[in-house]
Amino acid sequence: MKDVPRSGRRQLLRMTAMLGGGVLAQRQRLLAWETPGKLGAPLGPYGERSPFERAVRWHRESKTPEAGSCFSPLHASVGTITPSSLHYERHHSGIPTIDPSKHRLVIHGLVDRPLSFTMAEIQRLPSITRTLVLECGGNSAGEWAARTGADVQRSYGLVSCSEWTGVPLATLLAEVGVKPTASWVIAEGADACRMERSIPLSKAMENTLLAYGQNGEMIRPSQGYPLRLINPGWEGNTNVKWLHSLKLTNQPYMARDETSKYSDLMPDGKARIFTYRMEAKSVITFPSGGQTLPAIGLYELTGLAWSGNGKIERVDITTDGGRSWTAAELQEPRLPIALTRFRMPWRFEGRETVIASRAVDETGYVQPSREALVAVRGGNSVYHFNGTKFWRVQADGTVTNVDA
Amino acid sequence: MKDVPRSGRRQLLRMTAMLGGGVLAQRQRLLAWETPGKLGAPLGPYGERSPFERAVRWHRESKTPEAGSCFSPLHASVGTITPSSLHYERHHSGIPTIDPSKHRLVIHGLVDRPLSFTMAEIQRLPSITRTLVLECGGNSAGEWAARTGADVQRSYGLVSCSEWTGVPLATLLAEVGVKPTASWVIAEGADACRMERSIPLSKAMENTLLAYGQNGEMIRPSQGYPLRLINPGWEGNTNVKWLHSLKLTNQPYMARDETSKYSDLMPDGKARIFTYRMEAKSVITFPSGGQTLPAIGLYELTGLAWSGNGKIERVDITTDGGRSWTAAELQEPRLPIALTRFRMPWRFEGRETVIASRAVDETGYVQPSREALVAVRGGNSVYHFNGTKFWRVQADGTVTNVDA
Numbered sequence: 001m002k003d004v005p006r007s008g009r010r011q012l013l014r015m016t017a018m019l020g021g022g023v024l025a026q027r028q029r030l031l032a033w034e035t036p037g038k039l040g041a042p043l044g045p046y047g048e049r050s051p052f053e054r055a056v057r058w059h060r061e062s063k064t065p066e067a068g069s070c071f072s073p074l075h076a077s078v079g080t081i082t083p084s085s086l087h088y089e090r091h092h093s094g095i096p097t098i099d100p101s102k103h104r105l106v107i108h109g110l111v112d113r114p115l116s117f118t119m120a121e122i123q124r125l126p127s128i129t130r131t132l133v134l135e136c137g138g139n140s141a142g143e144w145a146a147r148t149g150a151d152v153q154r155s156y157g158l159v160s161c162s163e164w165t166g167v168p169l170a171t172l173l174a175e176v177g178v179k180p181t182a183s184w185v186i187a188e189g190a191d192a193c194r195m196e197r198s199i200p201l202s203k204a205m206e207n208t209l210l211a212y213g214q215n216g217e218m219i220r221p222s223q224g225y226p227l228r229l230i231n232p233g234w235e236g237n238t239n240v241k242w243l244h245s246l247k248l249t250n251q252p253y254m255a256r257d258e259t260s261k262y263s264d265l266m267p268d269g270k271a272r273i274f275t276y277r278m279e280a281k282s283v284i285t286f287p288s289g290g291q292t293l294p295a296i297g298l299y300e301l302t303g304l305a306w307s308g309n310g311k312i313e314r315v316d317i318t319t320d321g322g323r324s325w326t327a328a329e330l331q332e333p334r335l336p337i338a339l340t341r342f343r344m345p346w347r348f349e350g351r352e353t354v355i356a357s358r359a360v361d362e363t364g365y366v367q368p369s370r371e372a373l374v375a376v377r378g379g380n381s382v383y384h385f386n387g388t389k390f391w392r393v394q395a396d397g398t399v400t401n402v403d404a
Numbered sequence: 405m406k407d408v409p410r411s412g413r414r415q416l417l418r419m420t421a422m423l424g425g426g427v428l429a430q431r432q433r434l435l436a437w438e439t440p441g442k443l444g445a446p447l448g449p450y451g452e453r454s455p456f457e458r459a460v461r462w463h464r465e466s467k468t469p470e471a472g473s474c475f476s477p478l479h480a481s482v483g484t485i486t487p488s489s490l491h492y493e494r495h496h497s498g499i500p501t502i503d504p505s506k507h508r509l510v511i512h513g514l515v516d517r518p519l520s521f522t523m524a525e526i527q528r529l530p531s532i533t534r535t536l537v538l539e540c541g542g543n544s545a546g547e548w549a550a551r552t553g554a555d556v557q558r559s560y561g562l563v564s565c566s567e568w569t570g571v572p573l574a575t576l577l578a579e580v581g582v583k584p585t586a587s588w589v590i591a592e593g594a595d596a597c598r599m600e601r602s603i604p605l606s607k608a609m610e611n612t613l614l615a616y617g618q619n620g621e622m623i624r625p626s627q628g629y630p631l632r633l634i635n636p637g638w639e640g641n642t643n644v645k646w647l648h649s650l651k652l653t654n655q656p657y658m659a660r661d662e663t664s665k666y667s668d669l670m671p672d673g674k675a676r677i678f679t680y681r682m683e684a685k686s687v688i689t690f691p692s693g694g695q696t697l698p699a700i701g702l703y704e705l706t707g708l709a710w711s712g713n714g715k716i717e718r719v720d721i722t723t724d725g726g727r728s729w730t731a732a733e734l735q736e737p738r739l740p741i742a743l744t745r746f747r748m749p750w751r752f753e754g755r756e757t758v759i760a761s762r763a764v765d766e767t768g769y770v771q772p773s774r775e776a777l778v779a780v781r782g783g784n785s786v787y788h789f790n791g792t793k794f795w796r797v798q799a800d801g802t803v804t805n806v807d808a
Contacts, residue, residue, distance in 0.1 A: 041625070042470050044626070045460035047490070047626045049629075053622050057448070058449075059449075069447075076621070076622075078533070078621070082620050094446060098454075126747065127482070163483045212482070215483070221452075294524070300529060
């Protein structure tokens with residue numbers, strides 16, 4: 001068998017080397033547990049999670065609850081997939097209720113044959129499946145000015161990972177016939193605000209997906225049911241939900257969400273626009289802000305890394321405030337533009353320390369320090385924060401943001 | 405970029421070659437669709453699927469609804485992951501409600517230090533994540549005697565695939581210290597029937613997992629919350645749910661579920677027992693029994709393949725009743741012992757035909773025909789059916805089981 005969990009074994013060797021045999025200290029010996037002796041709940045058509053599990057998405061209270069962001073509970077995540085129910089959300093005018101039998105995708109503009117497609121027609125076409133990270137361009141925006149997020153959910157929770165299934169946009173563009181003068185695709189959602197983003201034709205031909213499936217079933221309403229544009233590696237906002245129209249043009253639209261928003265105001269007062277790609281980034285999810293280590297002893301330090309450029313090649317961890325860095329174990333398979341789980345055994349000695357992670361992707365891009373990032377991008381930025389993230393572990397085991 | 409969906413492009417080339425340009429025939433041109441113009445639903449803590457999506461698990465009506473099987477709706481699946489809510493189930497005495505703070509895993513028998521572990525202790529240890537197929541040993545049992553299943557859910561729905569996260573059992577066995585005389589591990593569940601299976605120590609040391617995570621969150625109650633034994637590639641029944649006890653022994657237990665059940669009665673009247681491994685298998689999910697092709701034209705034929713031996717290497721498709729076979733596209737990444745989605749463009753000509761798939765795994769094992777399987781295993785078998793599966797596509801587009 002070639003599927004031996006070598007990674008886990010290497011970690012075990014490290015852990016036992018650290019402790020000289022016993023991986024768990026200070027435990028009670030053979031403690032009996034009274035198992036239930038009566039018939040359990042019957043079979044059912046649709047499984048729900050345990051009532052003991054209460055992790056939910058958090059969002060700010062607002063007078064317009066149709067607009068805002070829901071943050072994924074990263075502190076409670078395991079593995080690399082985000083449950084669809086807990087995938088982050090960013091909405092501008094609420095979640096429309098769409099009957100898939102009535103939904104149409106219209107492709108028009110600089111094409112030979114403007115056409116509309118039903119969902120049934122789209123689902124008949126050759127499809128592909130890709131596991132992809134989505135991250136809001138404004139994820140961890142609070143870290144630009146000060147490290148304000150009390151926990152990893154509220155500060156880094158606008159990132160999630162799903163298995164998406166759909167049709168390459170290139171397939172439908174071949175069907176409508178793109179005119180030689182076309183160079184942009186304007187995508188429009190069916191929500192009340194008609195979310196619009198301009199996508200270069202080169203990206204659309206390269207790997208943009210018209211997705212209808214998420215994690216093995218149809219996309220959920222809050223994720224764009226029944227059809228969502230997926231632009232691998234690009235900021236969340238370009239992955240237009242409830243997609244109903246694609247217009248081929250010879251220039252971008254300069255829509256509200258690519259001019260007044262989702263542009264990067266540089267120190268000299270000029271704005272960079274169309275900064276689509278999300279660069280390499282990582283965050284430790286355990287231990288992280290708001291959590292408490294119950295005792296001195298051995299723990300598995302873990303977190304998530306990702307890059308819009310491709311695969312994560314390496315994640316380094318510091319558990320001494322940045323003086324030394326150690327390579328973490330990376331969960332295989334490392335898929336391009338997907339969440340990669342990293343892990344490292346770590347002994348908490350009951351002394352205050354500061355921990356952080358630093359990702360390197362397959363292009364050689366190294367996640368910068370916050371200071372290096374601010375030195376280039378200044379203090380006006382809102383989007384694309386990807387500086388290294390430090391958590392303070394206090395002597396009593398409580399974990400806080402470094403500036404808290 | 406290296407992440408171009410080559411597979412989809414190859415399929416598109418095939419499809420356009422088949423049709424000479426237009427991939428979708430007989431469609432209406434530019435049909436407008438009235439998009440909703442009002443604010444949608446507000447942000448929420450936990451996302452649910454669309455009310456227009458109604459795929460659920462099916463189970464037989466019974467006077468004891470705590471015992472039985474729930475079949476995953478494979479006909480509605482996309483990609484390779486099964487949503488946890490729709491993962492197949494097989495219960496013998498219902499789903500216990502377990503408070504994870506009270507749950508204990510006891511390891512005893514032929515060990516140096518019998519110990520019990522809390523969930524918190526287990527979750528502190530080095531973990532790994534693996535995407536794995538689980539299949540009930542009795543999946544598609546109806547195919548042994550006659551092809552009785554009307555659709556793919558009821559006949560093949562006892563197979564699912566999840567991303568499991570947990571601790572290698574080898575880690576905890578090192579902690580308790582296995583005595584040299586031990587050769588078996590007896591796993592017991594906390595359900596009312598105390599489900600028991602005997603696992604060879606060699607398997608336990610090789611790749612057995614103590615899983616607490618499924619698809620990015622804690623395992624759901626119907627899947628074994630809070631702890632499940634995962635034996636990669638072995639029949640579902642060995643993946644003991646609600647795991648609370650592991651006893652090291654020098655012989656198997658010959659428990660009810662490995663003697664009167666989950667044994668293979670051969671033509672000579674002798675029974676094979678401990679036939680754990682699930683061999684290579686595949687089934688077409690579209691088009692499949694109960695579905696109807698709406699018109700003559702191009703479709704994406706698709707299905708799922710898997711093997712307890714490792715990766716799927718190849719899936720061949722026949723659309724002419726077995727006279728000719730063509731290699732299907734396989735979705736990457738092909739993970740060992742996981743569902744692999746296969747796809748092939750196919751033109752339905754309005755003439756009756758019979759379709760089937762045949763999987764080959766990386767060991768060279770070829771999924772046998774039903775006839776070849778029955779010739780060896782006879783007519784007494786209940787478990788481990790993995791013969792090729794044919795569906796009849798009738799001239800009017802309806803799809804039935806070949807014997808229906």
